[in-house]
């Protein structure tokens with residue numbers, strides 16, 4: 001019977017392999033979900049390997065939007081945690097005046113993962129899970145035209161966020177530091193992540209992109225002075241991101257997942273979790289019927305978080321340095337910072353109404 005639904009939705013009655021464009025977290029999560037539901041999948045990745053957009057840099061898998069731990073959420077979606085994933089329950093935050101505050105939670109605020117194609121990295125781990133399944137084939141150095149019922153997972157479509165930074169070796173102790181200030185990163189933030197003798201430092205800019213290099217140099221000086229930054233064998237990296245709530249995530253019947261759909265936390269650019277979740281939702285939708293189900297699913301499960309993220313970003317930008325200071329002190333003073341962040345990110349009717357007002361404001 002589900003087949004009737006698929007045909008009615010305009011899907012071919014013969015289940016050809018689903019084509020996926022892009023082997024990032026979103027595309028690989030979709031492939032895993034489809035294969036586990038018995039569908040054959042062909043992933044086309046334009047680079048020579050997975051994780052080619054990244055440089056072994058650390059990224060944070062956020063762990064505050066649900067009460068349940070993100071690793072349990074991922075396992076619940078059928079993913080194995082076969083990559084290095086280090087919990088951090090503490091971070092040092094700097095406000096725009098350079099004042100330091102410790103944010104300490106009783107459970108991990110996020111997990112540090114590394115991005116790239118080396119063993120232990122997130123992308124490598126997902127590739128291993130996929131390669132263990134007969135139903136999935138990955139074609140590297142390949143791209144493809146997509147048809148109705150296929151999945152677009154090619155990552156950022158443009159870039160309304162840019163990050164510039166360094167990956168390096170260090171003798172510093174493990175730690176996570178972040179600073180909010182328009183001098184270091186206009187409308188964004190700077191971060192320094194150290195774990196196991198490796199480090200990542202970046203300026204994550206949401207505006208003033210022409211000042212990227214200058215901001216990065218300031219971030220290096222800032223973290224040298226305030227966090228004792230010591231870098232060896234430093235290598236520069238850079239990347240872009242897209243955070244924009246789409247009108248539809250299935251144009252022409254092609255299911256767009258992850259950043260290809262603009263799915264990312266608009267406040268701070270946490271995109272991994274939404275990439276993995278939207279990939280799983282696309283797989284679920286294809287089992288149920290198609291693009292209509294995907295539209296329903298992502299709006300139901302993720303839409304509220306994106307609207308909340310967009311409102312949080314609007315507030316952050318309007319608040320300027322005073323607002324940044326408030327955010328730093330508010331989260332650090334919370335009895336349970338993880339719960340505070342969960343409430344801050346939570347969908348609500350107020351955030352939805354606010355979102356409608358700011359999007360109308362943008363259209364006029």
Ligand SMILES: Cc1cc2nc3c(=O)[nH]c(=O)nc-3n(C[C@H](O)[C@H](O)[C@H](O)COP(=O)(O)OP(=O)(O)OC[C@H]3O[C@@H](n4cnc5c(N)ncnc54)[C@H](O)[C@@H]3O)c2cc1C
Pocket residue numbers: 021022023024025026027044045046047050051052053058059060061062142143144153154155156163164202238239240241257258259260264269270271272273275
């Ligand atoms: C510097 C930086 C730091 C970040 N830090 C964090 C962080 O700390 N926490 C967090 O949650 N998020 C972070 N993000 C965002 C996060 O990395 C992304 O949101 C996430 O990787 C999106 O996954 P994706 O699968 O949608 O896209 P991607 O990871 O970009 O994967 C897309 C894949 O598609 C391939 N591709 C592109 N075009 C084609 C084509 N035409 N045909 C075939 N293949 C194609 C690409 O080569 C790539 O492998 C960061 C991003 C950057 C750039």
